[in-house]
Amino acid sequence: LRPAITILLLTLMLARPCIAQQAEISGKLMLDTTWRREVFVCLIPDFNQMYTASDALLIGRTAIDTAGNFMLRFDAHKGPALYRLHIIKNGDPVSTLIIGGRDENQVFFISDTAGKTEINHLTVNGPFSRCVVTGSAAVGELQHFFTVMRQGDSQHGKEGREWIKNRLIAIADSSSSQLVSLLAISYTFGLDASQKAKVGSVVQRLDHKNPYGVNIFEQYPQSHTGIIALVAALVLSGACAIVGIRFYKKRAVAKLFGSLSQRELTIIKLIADGRSNKEIASELSVELSTVKTHVNNIYAKLNVKGRKDILAYKEMFKKHGI
Amino acid sequence: MKKILILAALIICSAVLHAQTTGDSERTKSFSFRDSTLDQKMYFTVKEGTPVIKFRCNVTLSKGRLNFFVTDPEGKKYGNFNLDKGSKGEFSDSEDKPIPGKWMLSLKITNATGNLSYEVKMDDN
Numbered sequence: 001l002r003p004a005i006t007i008l009l010l011t012l013m014l015a016r017p018c019i020a021q022q023a024e025i026s027g028k029l030m031l032d033t034t035w036r037r038e039v040f041v042c043l044i045p046d047f048n049q050m051y052t053a054s055d056a057l058l059i060g061r062t063a064i065d066t067a068g069n070f071m072l073r074f075d076a077h078k079g080p081a082l083y084r085l086h087i088i089k090n091g092d093p094v095s096t097l098i099i100g101g102r103d104e105n106q107v108f109f110i111s112d113t114a115g116k117t118e119i120n121h122l123t124v125n126g127p128f129s130r131c132v133v134t135g136s137a138a139v140g141e142l143q144h145f146f147t148v149m150r151q152g153d154s155q156h157g158k159e160g161r162e163w164i165k166n167r168l169i170a171i172a173d174s175s176s177s178q179l180v181s182l183l184a185i186s187y188t189f190g191l192d193a194s195q196k197a198k199v200g201s202v203v204q205r206l207d208h209k210n211p212y213g214v215n216i217f218e219q220y221p222q223s224h225t226g227i228i229a230l231v232a233a234l235v236l237s238g239a240c241a242i243v244g245i246r247f248y249k250k251r252a253v254a255k256l257f258g259s260l261s262q263r264e265l266t267i268i269k270l271i272a273d274g275r276s277n278k279e280i281a282s283e284l285s286v287e288l289s290t291v292k293t294h295v296n297n298i299y300a301k302l303n304v305k306g307r308k309d310i311l312a313y314k315e316m317f318k319k320h321g322i
Numbered sequence: 323m324k325k326i327l328i329l330a331a332l333i334i335c336s337a338v339l340h341a342q343t344t345g346d347s348e349r350t351k352s353f354s355f356r357d358s359t360l361d362q363k364m365y366f367t368v369k370e371g372t373p374v375i376k377f378r379c380n381v382t383l384s385k386g387r388l389n390f391f392v393t394d395p396e397g398k399k400y401g402n403f404n405l406d407k408g409s410k411g412e413f414s415d416s417e418d419k420p421i422p423g424k425w426m427l428s429l430k431i432t433n434a435t436g437n438l439s440y441e442v443k444m445d446d447n
Contacts, residue, residue, distance in 0.1 A: 054406030095409035099401060103412075156419040161396070190396030 023076035023111040025085060027119030028068045031127060036090050037064040041074055044082040046212060047186045050108065053095040057084075061094075068121070076113045080138055080179050082212070084108050085119065087127055102126040108146070110138040110179055138177035145171055145180055149187070161190070169195060172202045181206060182213045253316050259301050267294050271307055272317055349427075352439035357385070360431040368394075370422040372444050379413045379440040381405055386434025392442070395423030407434075420444075 025041060042057035044050055049057065060074040086106035088096045098105040107128045109117045117135035121127070133143050148171060152164035171184040185199055203220040206213060260268070270280045281291045304310055349366060368375060379390050383405045390413070391402040398421075401413040427442060 048402070049404065051401075051403035052406070053404070053409035053411050055408060056406065093408050093410050095406065096411070097403060097405075097409075098412045099403060100414040101412075158421075160419075161398075161421070189398040 021076045021113040022073045023114060024071065024073050024116045025083075025109065025111070025119065026069070026071040026116075027121070029064055029070065029087070029119070029121045029127060029131075030068045031064070031087065034089050035127065036088050036092075038062065038087070039064060039070050039072065040086050040088070040094060041072060042084045042086070043077060044084055044108070046214070047082075047183060048215075050082070050084065051097060051099055053097040055095050058094065059083075076111060076115065078113065080110055080112045080177065082108060082179060082183075083111055102129065104128055107131060107133060108142060109133055109135065110142050110177065112136060112138070115139075138180060141171075141175045141177050141180040142183070145175075145184055165189070165191060165195060169198050169202070172199065178206050178210055179212055182210060182216055185216050253313065256302055257313075257316050260298065264294055264298050264301070267291065268298060268310060268317070271295070271298075271310055272314075349442040350440070352437075354437045355431060356435045357433060358431055358435070359433055360429065362429045364427045364429075366425050366427070366442065368420050368422050368425055368444065372420055372422065374416055374418050374445050375420040375425075376416040376443040377401060377414065377441070378443075379411070379438070381411045381436060381438045383407060383409055383411075383434055383436035385436070387430075387432045388434055388436070388438070389428070389430040390440070391428050393426050393428070394421050395425065396421060 029039070031037065039062055040058055041060045042054075043059050044052075044057065060072050062070050062072040064070045084106050085108075086097065088094065088105065089103075096105070103126060105127060107119060109119070111117055115136055117133065117139055120132045120134075121130075133139055148164070148167045152160070152167070155161070155163045165188055168184045168188050172181040172188075175181045175184065181202060185203065188195075188199060191199065200220045203213075203216060204222065208217050208222050257265075266284070267280055270283065275283070277288060277291045277295060281288045284291070298310070299305065302310065302313065304312075349364075377392055377400055379401060381388055381390070385407050387407075388405045388411075389403070390411075392400040394400075394417075400415050400417070403411055403413055405411045425442075427440070429438075429440070431438075
């Protein structure tokens with residue numbers, strides 16, 4: 001029985017990361033009879049699909065009870081993701097979006113793995129015209145973004161447009177949620193050079209693997225200053241290493257030559273001139289065996305195997321006047 | 323020769339007038355489509371001092387895909403929404419003191435069947 005339990009436990013431990021974490025959305029919505037008593041939750045994979053009505057985005061639905069309460073658990077996306085909760089009117093298809101106006105039927109929220117979000121309706125003047133969404137810090141920052149966007153609607157003319165642009169940049173800069181930063185950047189438009197530079201510096205701080213930022217990262221590519229500095233440092237250290245190796249090699253060779261006697265240096269010069277041992281013996285008026293002994297000593301001291309190897313030390317010959 | 327020139331001028335004038343009239347009427351449209359594909363961009367000019375511009379679009383789609391949006395001369399998007407088969411969309415928005423210049427309404431329908439009505443209304447006070 002014990003091995004069976006061990007196998008079971010091991011299987012459970014291995015399977016644990018594969019089991020999707022559940023996130024939760026709950027709240028209270030006071031709706032009139034025109035609305036169906038059901039909420040629908042969609043995962044928004046990118047900002048271009050925030051206002052996409054499609055059954056393919058739907059990840060969960062649940063009924064609203066007679067008191068207006070609802071609670072839905074759904075498989076959480078790995079990492080923070082953008083979700084949309086919407087309701088529909090009686091007789092409408094499940095994927096119905098009402099954008100703008102009193103009957104706007106959707107609200108957005110961010111949920112992390114096992115995140116809990118709550119939506120509470122404050123007024124009967126439209127389903128989401130005044131509702132409070134609470135949850136993680138990212139949820140709060142997302143609500144702030146939409147509040148600013150609503151405030152932007154009451155800002156008119158050129159000054160109003162500059163106001164909203166600068167507020168969006170400020171949100172992107174100050175938000176602790178990368179998703180909210182990216183969302184704010186995605187809503188910017190007609191930026192001047194200084195505003196673009198500010199956005200660019202914010203983008204540099206963001207994780208360029210965040211799927212919500214694909215279009216933004218194309219627009220503001222990652223700065224290569226760091227990579228250039230790294231390559232320069234590598235080239236410089238490589239050059240230093242080559243110079244250092246050459247220096248130590250020369251010093252080592254000079255040391256070797258220093259160990260040679262005057263007679264051996266004379267013989268090296270003659271070898272370099274292409275003379276044979278016999279010719280060297282005749283020129284120096286010594287026995288052939290003596291020349292051979294000197295040549296063998298030279299080979300040993302310079303750690304070479306033959307006459308050709310000795311010629312490799314040409315530069316050193318010059319230094320020693322050979 | 324004179325007659326030919328006058329005739330040509332008349333033809334050109336009538337063509338220009340027709341295009342302008344069509345441009346105005348295109349701002350309000352209601353139609354049904356069946357297995358249709360359409361990629362239409364319509365441009366309209368907002369004059370300096372226009373107090374408000376209003377947009378409205380209602381769509382029901384039983385098949386295919388649809389994308390609708392309006393952009394101002396600075397590239398700000400209004401109502402960028404997509405509909406998939408079996409869905410419905412209602413969009414309304416307005417902009418006070420809209421930026422003057424060339425605005426664009428983009429409508430893209432892909433292998434779609436459904437009904438669409440849209441309106442772009444400017445109060446020229």
